[in-house]
Amino acid sequence: MIIAVDAMGGDFSPQATVQGSIDALKRSNKELDIILLGDEKRINNILKSEFPKNIKIVHCIDEVTMHDIGSKILRTKPESSMVRGIKLLKDDKADAFISAGNTGAQLAASRLILGKISHVKRPGLAVYFQALNEKKILCDVGANLEVKPEHLLQFAIMSSVYLYHVEGVKNPKIGLINIGEEPNKGTEIHQQAYELLSKELSNFIGNIESRNFFDSQAHVLVCDGFVGNTMMKFAEGCFTTFTEMVRNNIMSKARYKIGAGMIKPALDALRPYYDFEEHGGTPFLGVNGISISCHGASTAKAIMNSIFLAEKSIRKNLTNDISIGIDKHLGAIS
Amino acid sequence: MIIAVDAMGGDFSPQATVQGSIDALKRSNKELDIILLGDEKRINNILKSEFPKNIKIVHCIDEVTMHDIGSKILRTKPESSMVRGIKLLKDDKADAFISAGNTGAQLAASRLILGKISHVKRPGLAVYFQALNEKKILCDVGANLEVKPEHLLQFAIMSSVYLYHVEGVKNPKIGLINIGEEPNKGTEIHQQAYELLSKELSNFIGNIESRNFFDSQAHVLVCDGFVGNTMMKFAEGCFTTFTEMVRNNIMSKARYKIGAGMIKPALDALRPYYDFEEHGGTPFLGVNGISISCHGASTAKAIMNSIFLAEKSIRKNLTNDISIGIDKHLGAIS
Numbered sequence: 331m332i333i334a335v336d337a338m339g340g341d342f343s344p345q346a347t348v349q350g351s352i353d354a355l356k357r358s359n360k361e362l363d364i365i366l367l368g369d370e371k372r373i374n375n376i377l378k379s380e381f382p383k384n385i386k387i388v389h390c391i392d393e394v395t396m397h398d399i400g401s402k403i404l405r406t407k408p409e410s411s412m413v414r415g416i417k418l419l420k421d422d423k424a425d426a427f428i429s430a431g432n433t434g435a436q437l438a439a440s441r442l443i444l445g446k447i448s449h450v451k452r453p454g455l456a457v458y459f460q461a462l463n464e465k466k467i468l469c470d471v472g473a474n475l476e477v478k479p480e481h482l483l484q485f486a487i488m489s490s491v492y493l494y495h496v497e498g499v500k501n502p503k504i505g506l507i508n509i510g511e512e513p514n515k516g517t518e519i520h521q522q523a524y525e526l527l528s529k530e531l532s533n534f535i536g537n538i539e540s541r542n543f544f545d546s547q548a549h550v551l552v553c554d555g556f557v558g559n560t561m562m563k564f565a566e567g568c569f570t571t572f573t574e575m576v577r578n579n580i581m582s583k584a585r586y587k588i589g590a591g592m593i594k595p596a597l598d599a600l601r602p603y604y605d606f607e608e609h610g611g612t613p614f615l616g617v618n619g620i621s622i623s624c625h626g627a628s629t630a631k632a633i634m635n636s637i638f639l640a641e642k643s644i645r646k647n648l649t650n651d652i653s654i655g656i657d658k659h660l661g662a663i664s
Numbered sequence: 665m666i667i668a669v670d671a672m673g674g675d676f677s678p679q680a681t682v683q684g685s686i687d688a689l690k691r692s693n694k695e696l697d698i699i700l701l702g703d704e705k706r707i708n709n710i711l712k713s714e715f716p717k718n719i720k721i722v723h724c725i726d727e728v729t730m731h732d733i734g735s736k737i738l739r740t741k742p743e744s745s746m747v748r749g750i751k752l753l754k755d756d757k758a759d760a761f762i763s764a765g766n767t768g769a770q771l772a773a774s775r776l777i778l779g780k781i782s783h784v785k786r787p788g789l790a791v792y793f794q795a796l797n798e799k800k801i802l803c804d805v806g807a808n809l810e811v812k813p814e815h816l817l818q819f820a821i822m823s824s825v826y827l828y829h830v831e832g833v834k835n836p837k838i839g840l841i842n843i844g845e846e847p848n849k850g851t852e853i854h855q856q857a858y859e860l861l862s863k864e865l866s867n868f869i870g871n872i873e874s875r876n877f878f879d880s881q882a883h884v885l886v887c888d889g890f891v892g893n894t895m896m897k898f899a900e901g902c903f904t905t906f907t908e909m910v911r912n913n914i915m916s917k918a919r920y921k922i923g924a925g926m927i928k929p930a931l932d933a934l935r936p937y938y939d940f941e942e943h944g945g946t947p948f949l950g951v952n953g954i955s956i957s958c959h960g961a962s963t964a965k966a967i968m969n970s971i972f973l974a975e976k977s978i979r980k981n982l983t984n985d986i987s988i989g990i991d992k993h994l995g996a997i998s
Contacts, residue, residue: 462909472843475851509806509893517809517890540898544905556851557894559843564874564895568902571878575796579929595913 331361333640334415334424337368338393339431340628344368347430348376350633355382357634360641365424367411368393390414394431396626400438412436416443419619426620426640428611430628437473440614440621447653449660452477453616454485455555455623456492457562461544467493468507468551469615471558479523480663482506482552483530487655488615489550490533495646496639504531505538505548507557512537519554530662611636613643620648665695667974668749668758671702672727673765674962678702681764682710684967689716691968694975699758701745702727724748728765730960734772746770750777753953760954760974762945764962771807774948774955781987783994786811787950788819789889789957790826791896795878801827802841802877802885803949805892813857814997816840816886817864821989822949823884824867829980830973838865839872839882841891846871853888864996945970947977954982 335351337344344366351364363384366373370389377385390411394403407413412431418424420443429436437455446453456469469485470477477485486504493502506523508516513524515537527534538546540561553561611624611632620643624636669685671678678700685698697718700707704723711719724745728737741747746765752758754777763770771789780787790803803819804811811819820838827836840857842850847858849871861868872880874895887895945958945966954977958970 462905462912475843507894509809509890509897540894541901541904543898543901545901556843557891560841560874560891560895561898563843564877564898565902567875567877567879568899569906570875571796572903572906578796 331425331641331644332363332365332423333637333644334365334367334388334418334427335633335637336411336415336427336429336431337366337373338390338411339429339436340624340633341430341626342629343430344372345376346628346630347633348373349630350628351385351637352377352380352382353630353634354637355384358638358641360645362637362641364637365415365418367415367418388414388418394435396432398432398435400432400434400436401442403435403439404442413439413443416440416619416621419621420444425644426622428622428624428633428636428640430611430624430626430633433472433623433626436621436623437614437617440617440619444617444619444621447616447618447649447656449656449663450488450616450652451484451663452481453614454481454488455558456485456489456612456615457558458612459544459565464499464549465493465497466543466549466551467502468553468558468561470553470555471562472555473614474555476556477519477554479519479526482523482554483526483659483662484616484656485552486527486531486534486550487659488652489552491651491655492613492615492643492648493549495648495651496642499549501533502549503547504534505536505546505551506534507540507543507551507553507561508537509539510537511539523552526662530659611639613639613648615652618649620644665759665975665978666697666699666757667971667978668699668701668722668752668761669967669971670745670749670761670763670765671700671707672724672745673763673770674958674967675764675960676963677764678706679710680962680964681967682707683964684962685719685971686711686714686716687964687968688971689718692972692975694979696971696975698971699749699752701749701752722748722752728769730766732766732769734766734768734770735776737769737773738776747773747777750774750953750955753955754778759978760956762956762958762967762970762974764945764958764960764967767806767957767960770955770957771948771951774951774953778951778953778955781950781952781983781990783990783997784822784950784986785818785997786815787948788815788822789892790819790823790946790949791892792946793878793899798833798883799827799831800877800883800885801836802887802892802895804887804889805896806889807948808889810890811853811888813853813860816857816888817860817993817996818950818990819886820861820865820868820884821993822986823886825985825989826947826949826977826982827883829982829985830976833883835867836883837881838868839870839880839885840868841874841877841885841887841895842871843873844871845873857886860996864993945973947973947982949986952983954978 392410454470455473611622726744788804789807945956
């Protein structure tokens with residue numbers, strides 16, 4: 331399989347993207363080819379002598395920045411590594427595309443170039459959360475700020491397929507983020523969504539309040555993109571503040587410091603709770619092709635993990651399985 | 665001044681409500697009278713011999729439960745401690761009302777009996793957050809699931825008056841919870857709100873992403889009630905999960921345990937971050953009278969703190985100052 335990597339996307343590119351690709355090739359036991367898109371000279375400087383035979387470079391004279399407006403890049407930056415990478419996917423010259431660049435631009439370009447999977451109303455952006463003993467998926471986290479009940483249903487279906495593929499969770503339980511547990515809670519959209527999800531999904535377990543996000547039974551939690559984006563970033567804020575305050579308090583007294591040294595590994599273990607890089611990226615669920623968006627601050631490790639994720643998604647035929655899942659519930663979608 | 669307390673509201677009532685009232689009377693250096701509304705016999709059992717002379721009981725044969733629907737309690741439970749307490753406030757027989765009971769019911773009854781302060785479009789529910797070195801207010805946290813820009817403007821004004829009264833923060837800085845910092849982020853409502861707040865409030869500092877909630881410069885943060893309620897409860901979920909995970913990790917190894925004992929006070933100091941009881945309740949901002957809603961799990965200490973909060977709000981004339989603040993920006997409200 332062939333994976334196209336946007337070498338120019340992300341805070342640490344092209345160093346992290348190129349190094350992550352080298353590492354993935356070294357560790358993968360699958361037949362894997364990587365196409366690096368970007369400035370050939372800069373990429374070559376990093377590859378140097380260890381140029382792996384399974385890497386190919388596609389030189390691009392332009393790149394998408396964080397200031398570019400998503401819906402315009404096809405026109406303004408047709409020669410960028412991002413646009414050209416997604417076109418490789420469209421033209422069947424790659425099986426997946428990965429970028430740590432501008433998420434909004436990647437989503438817009440993926441939608442425009444690849445199109446949506448048949449009958450998908452709105453592609454969704456999902457993110458992993460590490461709960462005590464398992465991973466959870468929250469969807470949508472920013473692709474759709476306002477949603478209809480049928481969009482939430484499709485997010486649930488697409489996320490379930492994805493979680494099964496990647497984590498092997500069979501029939502993941504679905505929850506709807508709401509401000510109370512009763513079916514009549516929330517806005518009209520939430521009330522209608524509760525009804526629709528109850529009717530369509532046998533594994534829908536009802537409304538989940540955000541305070542129970544981590545310890546609820548639900549594996550997949552759906553919400554609109556404004557709420558999801560706010561939760562994703564607030565988790566980061568809470569955990570960062572929490573560790574900072576623990577650290578401040580600990581440093582205030584000598585005997586705490588000794589204790590702190592002793593429990594440092596326990597605190598370090600909290601990292602996966604809010605460090606979204608560890609998980610690699612997530613694909614835009616519902617676009618017609620595997621286009622994976624990584625955190626802007628992705629390290630080489632995060633890029634490598636995203637390549638493995640792409641490999642898995644290709645192998646398990648994510649796009650096709652999402653399509654089958656969506657088609658099962660067509661009757662519920664107006 | 666006279667403060668009416670719903671003795672029957674909250675998980676630990678009437679024990680916590682009665683004890684909290686006794687404690688407040690003992691510690692207050694102000695001239696203070698308390699009216700306890702509820703089952704006279706049960707209240708007397710707690711007061712026993714130490715019946716303070718500044719306490720009066722108003723016997724009520726009914727009480728509002730968590731299952732009651734807010735908009736209906738005036739009709740279904742006119743003799744409840746909650747409805748009768750708010751009526752005391754309306755009839756100038758009390759200067760403030762406090763309850764740890766059903767928040768939705770208290771809000772509805774307060775709106776219906778007391779009405780709104782002139783020109784207030786929507787009363788808001790605010791909550792305190794403890795940040796590293798200061799308290800922040802988030803409004804709305806559930807009274808209005810959908811809002812217009814003018815509601816957000818009024819939440820900002822009312823919360824600012826409140827924060828100045830209670831914490832002495834002059835000209836608190838205002839932030840708008842959004843998914844990005846740029847003015848064009850969020851839904852149309854957010855974009856319009858950004859514009860309106862920029863125009864009307866000299867101390868508006870722009871959009872704040874939830875990841876920066878705790879370390880931003882803003883003292884008052886406004887959002888719709890769905891997002892605010894989700895954030896409030898998610899903070900609780902994150903901090904609870906965090907401490908639990910630290911604890912689990914610590915208990916897994918003997919040498920961690922020793923360290924843990926040493927840093928326990930540092931962990932305990934995190935409690936105010938997510939323990940909303942500590943702060944006492946908050947008044948419904950914008951209703952025509954001081955009606956304070958406390959957390960359902962309020963302890964005697966939380967009730968006592970809420971009584972002190974009521975005292976301060978009466979003394980500083982919260983209702984009047986909110987009215988002045990609102991009137992200043994009347995031109996901006998359609």
